[in-house]
Amino acid sequence: MEFYEALENKVAYNLEIKEIEAKEFSIKLGAPAKIEAKAEQIVKLNKDTAIEYKVLDVNGAEVKPEKVDFESNKTITDGKIKLSKDGETAFVYVIVQDKDGKELAKSERITVKAEAAKAVEITNYTLSDEETADFEADNYKQVLTMQKGSDMNLVVEAKDQFDEKVTVKPSFESLDKTVALVDRTSGKVTGLKEGKAPVKITYGTGDAALTKTIELTIVADAAPAKIELDKNELNLSNKLLDGEKVEVAVKDQYDNVFKGAIEGAKVEAKVVEGKEIIEPIVDSITLKDGKATFTVKPVAEKSGKAIVEVTYTAKVNDKDIKFVEKVTVNVEKAGEVSDYKVEGFESELDKYEGKDNKNKTSMDIKVFAIDENGVKVGEATGTKVELYKDEVKDENKVTTEGALKDAKIDATKLEKDTEYTVVVKVETLTVFKDTFKVVDTKPAAAKPVLEQIGNEVKVSDTSKNLDLSKVFKVGFKEDKETEVTIKGITFKSDNAEVAKSLAEAGLRITSEKDGEATLVVDTVVVEFTADKDANVVASPYTIELEEPAILKLTVDAKAKAEEAALEEAKTAYNEAVAAAEKANVNVKEHEVEDVEKATKAELEAATTAINDAVKEAAQKLEGAKQELETEIAKVTLPTSIEAEQKVKVTGVESGSEIIIKANETEVSTIDNGTKFVTVETVEALKTAYDAAVAAKEETDAEKVTEAKTKLETAIKTFGEAIKTGTQGA
DSSP states (O other): OOOSSOOOTTOEEEEOOTTSOOEEEEOOOOOEEEEEOOSEEEEETTSOEEOOOEEEETTSOBOOOSEEEEEESSOEETTEEOOOSTTOEEEEEEEEEOTTOOEEEEOOOEEEEEEOOOEEEEEEEEEESSSOOOTTSTTOOOOOEEETTOEEEEEEEEEETTSOBOOSOOEEEESOTTTEEEOTTTOEEEEOSSEEEEEEEEESSGGGOEEEEEEEEEEOOOOEEEEEESOSEEEEETTOTTOEEEEEEEEETTSSBOOSOOTTOEEEEEEEEOTTTBOOOOOOOOOBTTEEEEEEOBOTTOOEEEEEEEEEEEEETTEEEEEEEEEEEEEEOOOOOOEEEEEOOOSEEEOOOOTTOOSOOEEEOEEEEEOTTSOEEEEOSSEEEEEEESSOOGGGBOOOTTTEETTEEEGGGSOTTEEEEEEEEETTEEEEEEEEEEEOOOOOOBOOEEEEOOOEEEESOTTSOOOOTTTEEEEOSSOSSSOEEEEEEEEEESOTTTOOOEEEEESOOOOSSOEEEEEEEEEEEEEEOOOTTOOBOOSSEEEEEEEEEEEEEEEOHHHHHHHHHHHHHHHHHHHHHHHHHHTTOOOGGGOOSOTTTOOHHHHHHHHHHHHHHHHHHHHHHHHHHHHHHHHHHTOOOOSOOOTTOEEOOTTSOTTOOEEEOTTOOSOOBOTTOOEEEOHHHHHHHHHHHHHHHHHHTOSOHHHHHHHHHHHHHHHHHHHHHHHHOOOOO
């Protein structure tokens, strides 16, 4: 016999075997004597996993020990181990003790190794209009055929070596890009022409990659193939002059409603028989999303049979197409009222008002009087509709504003997941009573979806945010336009010196040195701005990862910082050399021969020395300029050299007047002691003055000193010429 559950020690059990009398027996198990365990055990990376072992008694029966302990170079809690690095190994011994702590058995050494999850089997795949597929749904059906010119998504499901679903998406490749084009990352398939297209699905890379090639079939473009009517026969009363509606649907070759736009497409309905029985079809028949409606109305007091011909015409690929269907209309003479018929009742209404909701949110009750043959005589008069929550009791009567108006019931004003009862009366006669349920199919608020697309992060500047664009892809499945950005992550680190664990979401790491660390990311916080009417979660939103994301972090910030500092030192040195050259400072004694190979310290020392030399030269130049300024201040030049213009020259005897006469070659004395000087003497002074002013702007101290000397000589010569009356030099 094989027992599927362990039996308790020293407990009596009843064993009953059909057609054999019951016997009583007991099980007596021995003390733990041996521990069996696989010598090598593989556990999933970063997941608490129980050590596998069995405790046996001396007879080989499995027993439940009173106390189990573990010896290991890694932490084991409640018999479970968690390893956070791919390939990390732990050594474990299982020890069984009695209640007093005495060792009864010890296992051989168990080697436990961590492995990152990887796909080992592709279990399901299908084409879907959505980006996901419910492979476990009762109505799931694999689809590998699509129409030319359309887009669908290739959805794949795989399991890892631990028999769990793989969360990472595979890559895709169309092996016949003339038939179908497949996006390598998203799996979006575009049918290009009719035919078969092999598609390669790949999980992972290199020798460890898992691949599978499937075949997709691309069929012809959908095109109108027929029309269908919701009713091909009508029974009307010659007293019900409002008539009845008929719906026309255009179907393609795949029996789907054809919603495409076709050149010249139109629907017409005309009475081809019994024109005296029914009114001409005067409705403006408009096609919308592949459907159209028209109304058939009887002629008052007439009865008989009529036929309406419905025609669809269009032009496809330059060819005219035409489809015809007929409606047989039986108009009967209404008899006396024998009963009532209620139309418009729905057993379920939807409270959700979204534009994407295709369910009915309201019902419009109509009551018709019918004769003994079931023919409608006309709409009943004196009708009244009552609405109750659950049972028909006065206290349950619905009085919510807008829930019931005349004979129309609006589910958006009612409670979801609740049953209501409709009672229809003609005067005081109850002609109808039934219940309906209100549901709410409003979808749950959309949440951003995170996809891991990589596992390496490199940091060269710890003062800046982590760049996670090559690690995570985030966005809304249905809304591709709303931009979603990562605001922060939380993670645990296995190397605190390189990156400390982050308990509060952020994008910057705290690092003490360069190196590598494994980051186990638990949560990702994202933010976005959605339309005010969008049914989405609030921003910012925290995504709790079902399986932690394992990232390899490389920090080389110190090297990068040193490199940047060296570049700054080179720039400063080159600027100092340029400033020295402009100031005519010789930098040979401070020059660094090979700037590219020089250290930051060498460049900074040379830069400081050169800047000091430039400052010293600038100070000397400033001193020379100030001396020259003093000499220039002594001279006031004539504003022009016209005849008879008076001029005062600083440095000449106080109160004296100099009269400059044009073309005079000698100085003469006027009675009042005024001296005359030639034009050439004045020009010599003016030239020396202009040269001094120009030199003052020079950056060369020697040129400024030379100008100062020449100006002093010119002033002296000019003064002497006036004093002595001799011709100026």
